[in-house]
Amino acid sequence: MIRLPYYPGCAVQTTARNYSISGVAIAEKLGIELVELPKWNCCGVFPFLANDDIMRHLAPIRNLIHVQEMNEKGIVQNENRVVTFCSMCYHTLKEANLFLKDPEKKEKTDIFFEREKEFVGGVKEGYKGGVEALDFLEVLKDIVGYDKIAEEVKKPLKGLKVAPYYGCLVLRPREIGIDDPENPTILENILEALGAEVIDNPNRIQCCGSYHTVDRRDIVAELTYDNLIYPVRSGAEVIVTCCPLCTFNLDFRQKDAGKLHRDLQEIPVMYYTQLMAIALGLDKQFYGVDLGLHYVDPKPLLEAKNLY
Amino acid sequence: MSQEKKEETKKVQIYIMGREYQVPAGLTIMKAMEYAGYRFVRSCGCRGGFCGACATVYRVKGDYKLRMALACQETVEDGMYISQIPFTPAEKPIYDLEKLGPSANVFLQYYPEIAKCVSCNTCTKACPQDLEVMDYVQAALRGDFEEVASLSFDCISCGLCAVRCPTELVPYNIALLARRLYGKYVMPKAKHVEERIKEIESGKFNEELQKLMEASVDDLKEVYETREIEPE
Amino acid sequence: MNLAEKVRSISGEDVLSCYQCGLCSGSCPVRFAMDLSPTQVVRLVQVGNIEKIFESNTFWICSTCFSCYARCPRKINITKIMEALRQIRLRRDQDKIALSDIPKEELKILPPIALVSNFRKTTA
Ligand code: SF4
Ligand code: SF4
Ligand code: FES
Numbered sequence: 001m002i003r004l005p006y007y008p009g010c011a012v013q014t015t016a017r018n019y020s021i022s023g024v025a026i027a028e029k030l031g032i033e034l035v036e037l038p039k040w041n042c043c044g045v046f047p048f049l050a051n052d053d054i055m056r057h058l059a060p061i062r063n064l065i066h067v068q069e070m071n072e073k074g075i076v077q078n079e080n081r082v083v084t085f086c087s088m089c090y091h092t093l094k095e096a097n098l099f100l101k102d103p104e105k106k107e108k109t110d111i112f113f114e115r116e117k118e119f120v121g122g123v124k125e126g127y128k129g130g131v132e133a134l135d136f137l138e139v140l141k142d143i144v145g146y147d148k149i150a151e152e153v154k155k156p157l158k159g160l161k162v163a164p165y166y167g168c169l170v171l172r173p174r175e176i177g178i179d180d181p182e183n184p185t186i187l188e189n190i191l192e193a194l195g196a197e198v199i200d201n202p203n204r205i206q207c208c209g210s211y212h213t214v215d216r217r218d219i220v221a222e223l224t225y226d227n228l229i230y231p232v233r234s235g236a237e238v239i240v241t242c243c244p245l246c247t248f249n250l251d252f253r254q255k256d257a258g259k260l261h262r263d264l265q266e267i268p269v270m271y272y273t274q275l276m277a278i279a280l281g282l283d284k285q286f287y288g289v290d291l292g293l294h295y296v297d298p299k300p301l302l303e304a305k306n307l308y
Numbered sequence: 309m310s311q312e313k314k315e316e317t318k319k320v321q322i323y324i325m326g327r328e329y330q331v332p333a334g335l336t337i338m339k340a341m342e343y344a345g346y347r348f349v350r351s352c353g354c355r356g357g358f359c360g361a362c363a364t365v366y367r368v369k370g371d372y373k374l375r376m377a378l379a380c381q382e383t384v385e386d387g388m389y390i391s392q393i394p395f396t397p398a399e400k401p402i403y404d405l406e407k408l409g410p411s412a413n414v415f416l417q418y419y420p421e422i423a424k425c426v427s428c429n430t431c432t433k434a435c436p437q438d439l440e441v442m443d444y445v446q447a448a449l450r451g452d453f454e455e456v457a458s459l460s461f462d463c464i465s466c467g468l469c470a471v472r473c474p475t476e477l478v479p480y481n482i483a484l485l486a487r488r489l490y491g492k493y494v495m496p497k498a499k500h501v502e503e504r505i506k507e508i509e510s511g512k513f514n515e516e517l518q519k520l521m522e523a524s525v526d527d528l529k530e531v532y533e534t535r536e537i538e539p540e
Numbered sequence: 541m542n543l544a545e546k547v548r549s550i551s552g553e554d555v556l557s558c559y560q561c562g563l564c565s566g567s568c569p570v571r572f573a574m575d576l577s578p579t580q581v582v583r584l585v586q587v588g589n590i591e592k593i594f595e596s597n598t599f600w601i602c603s604t605c606f607s608c609y610a611r612c613p614r615k616i617n618i619t620k621i622m623e624a625l626r627q628i629r630l631r632r633d634q635d636k637i638a639l640s641d642i643p644k645e646e647l648k649i650l651p652p653i654a655l656v657s658n659f660r661k662t663t664a
Contacts, residue, residue: 010450010652014412041427041446045657046604049623051552055474056660059427088653116429172606173617181610207569207605211658214650215637219573219601248651416655417647420639423655424663449652 002143004134005067005075005082006034009089010042016086016244016271018288023085023136023273025286030144030152034083035076037066045088047095054108060096061109064131065123083134085273087243091169093133094176100129135170136273137186137242138178149193154281156195160305162275163199163231163239164188167246168207181205187240190272194279199236203227208249220249221256225264228257232267237301239269247271252295268298278307320386337364337379337390350394357381360464363393363436363471376434376468396467398478403485410493412451419482422449424475431469431479437462441469441479448482454494456486543590543628550624555585557614564608564618574598578608578618585621590628599625600636604661626661636662 012020027034044059067082084090100106106129113126140149164187171177171184179186184205188198206227209220227250231239241247251269258264270289277286284290287308289298302308318333324341331340338352353359362379369387379392401418408414415422422445431441440459447455460483470478507513523531541549548555558579565577576584576596584593593599602622609617629636637658647655 010656013450013452015649015651039443041442042425042449042652042656044426044660045653046660048660049604049617049620050550050627052550053627055428056426058429062427086653088657116433168605168607172610174610207603207607209570210603210605211654211661212570212601212603213654214642214646214658215662216573216601219570219603222572223569244651245653245657248654252649411648413648413650413652416650416652417644420642420647420655421659423652424659426660449656451652 001031001033003033003035003076003079004139005070005079006036007040007043007063007067007082007084007089007093007133008036009084009086011086011088011244015248015293018291018293019085019244019247019271019273021288021291022271022277022282022286025282026273026276026280027136027139029280029282030140030148032139032143035070037063037070037082038073038075039066039069043089043092045092047092047099051105054105054112057096057099057105058109058112060092061100061127062123063093064096064133065113065125065127067131068128069124080130081132081134083136083139085136085242085271087135087167087170088245090133090135090178091176097129097131097133098175100127135178135242137170137190140190141178141186146189146193149190149276153194153279155279155307157191157275157279157305157307158195160196160275160307161199161235161237162191162196163201163204163234163236164191164272165201165204165208165227165239165241165246165250167205167241167243168210170242171205187242187272190276191240194275196275196279199231199234201227201231201234201236201239203230208243208246209253210245210249213245213249213253217253217256220253221260224249224253224257225261228254228267229261229264232265236267238275238298239267240272240275241269242272254296266296268294268296268301270294270298274298278302284308320384320388322384322386322388322390324390326389331384333384333386335384337366337377337382337384337388338362340384341379341390351379351392355380358464360466363396363466363468364390365393365468365471366390376436376472378436378464378466381436393467393471396470396478398467398470398481400478400481405488405492408489410453410489414453414489415448415451415456415482415485418485419448419477421475421477422482425449425473425477426475428474430472430474431477434468434472436466436468437464439463444483444486445477445479448486453486453489456483457490457494459483460486542588544585544588546628547585547590547621547624550627551617551620553617553620553624555582555616555621558582558586558612558616559614561613563611563613567607567611568602569605569607570601570603574601578602578622581625582616582618582621590625593625594629598622600662604657623661630662630664633664635664639663 048056070076110126171181191198209223212219319330320333329344331343351362353361364377364379367389425445429442435441444456444459463483465480562579565579576598599622606619609619
């Protein structure tokens with residue numbers, strides 16, 4: 001068992017519990033114990049892109065400090081990596097290190113944490129640097145390996161037509177992305193290892209509309225249509241995602257998209273971890289399809305394919 | 309004048325809303341203000357650090373930091389500039405606890421602004437109860453109301469966190485919702501309270517109450533003074 | 541500091557190297573909802589006409605997808621420029637959206653990350 005610090009983030013604790021329930025279980029199956037940070041806060045979701053306001057950069061750094069503290073307390077030994085499922089958390093935690101590469105910004109945040117120390121509830125020590133954020137997809141690719149995944153498959157997803165969708169934040173910008181930003185293959189490789197039939201989606205790296213889902217659903221509806229129509233036309237039966245916000249938009253906003261464009265048929269959207277839980281032969285409770293978190297219910301499809 | 313005598317009652321110099329006063333050292337801010345001639349009609353309640361009415365901000369000469377305190381708890385220091393915050397304008401939506409249910413998004417439904425928290429920790433620094441306010445706001449964001457309830461247990465709704473939060477949240481009302489949810493959906497029902505309520509409803513204490521209501525003020529005083537006090 | 545300098549200093553991006561190839565606008569997934577294209581915005585920052593940008597909706601419509609930055613041959617982080625523009629407006633305490641307009645039923649189902657990211661982009 002490899003023990004890795006694990007940062008859940010708000011989404012996988014609430015609207016995307018199906019992601020973490022399946023993810024933590026398959027990690028364990030593959031020999032990786034995810035040890036939740038004893039204390040954590042919202043990562044900020046997006047890195048703050050202004051240079052001059054340190055306050056809005058603190059959130060992800062605090063979490064990196066908590067990883068540091070886990071080592072000091074001996075919860076993990078010499079483990080300066082932190083794993084996340086959510087693409088947005090991954091992106092933001094990863095960017096924090098890039099931000100701190102600038103000595104001037106590093107100094108400012110150090111001073112902030114130094115002054116905070118005298119209060120309860122603050123961090124005990126500033127950030128020493130070097131905590132590396134890992135997306136769980138990277139764990140699968142680099143630590144576990146596709147071959148090992150293929151070996152562990154109990155119930156191959158034979159005949160299941162799956163279209164991967166990456167979204168933005170695990171790919172762009174290049175210095176943060178986990179794969180080729182124009183032509184990623186991680187999800188495809190995993191799906192093939194599971195025995196699924198991968199359907200090409202030309203829009204798999206396009207934006208889902210992101211936070212506009214709060215106040216500009218019209219924009220998200222257009223993008224949802226755009227992101228789903230090609231795979232649907234090519235016969236995809238399920239869309240596979242890695243980000244809770246993409247998933248929400250692709251799944252729940254199908255309602256809006258269908259109103260705008262009548263030719264869009266409903267298609268279920270699932271996290272790759274859910275399909276892995278099925279293929280690796282885990283207990284049904286780890287599929288996360290029974291939690292009322294899907295808009296388009298994937299169960300009928302899974303049943304039809306003898307996967308449920 | 310008094311300083312020229314003995315240094316028995318050492319005095320400190322404080323500024324209440326900009327005006328200078330000499331007050332005896334060792335007094336609480338509240339007592340010092342009363343010593344200086346103020347009479348509280350607001351900003352004072354229990355005098356014991358429980359009600360949260362006496363939120364106060366101050367700075368000490370020569371120190372840039374803006375400090376927060378409860379006037380009934382903090383002792384005066386030489387060179388304090390003091391001002392009270394008698395009331396915190398705060399958003400307080402109406403909800404029905406019976407219908408709410410402990411769902412994950414319950415906080416975001418009634419206080420969507422918690423999503424604005426940037427984890428700056430300013431609230432924690434402000435809290436005179438030494439609570440980890442940022443941590444409970446963050447727990448609320450992910451719907452963990454049990455954690456919010458436990459972290460905010462000692463909150464007295466003084467409002468200082470809300471005054472300081474740069475993203476304009478009202479942490480203490482969010483915490484109140486959490487503790488209400490906790491009380492309703494998690495905490496075991498107190499058996500003895502239920503029994504006592506039954507006793508009250510069945511009229512067990514009516515006679516005694518009636519007696520008290522008819523008693524004269526002097527008799528009441530007598531009863532009060534000779535009352536049984538539970539050992540600590 | 542004038543507005544154009546402010547945009548440059550908040551974003552840390554040097555817009556002068558832009559040669560107006562248009563790749564950013566071609567890559568932008570939400571261009572259809574913008575009134576000025578990202579390329580036009582960069583041009584207006586170059587010439588210092590920020591007021592004109594503020595009349596547009598472009599920087600609010602930007603969804604922070606980093607497509608423009610990923611493809612810009614001059615490596616200008618246009619996404620950061622959009623953030624700087626939003627910040628200049630928000631720092632005047634002018635919220636773009638009213639939280640009270642979001643329907644309760646939506647708040648029930650929206651992922652917290654949707655709200656956090658939205659509010660960080662649209663509220664002061
Ligand atoms: S949490 Fe806020 S309202 Fe409660 S005691 Fe602390 S500062 Fe006062
Ligand atoms: S002061 Fe406000 S923004 Fe800062 S940590 Fe507290 S609740 Fe969050
Ligand atoms: S008067 Fe009640 S807390 Fe100070």
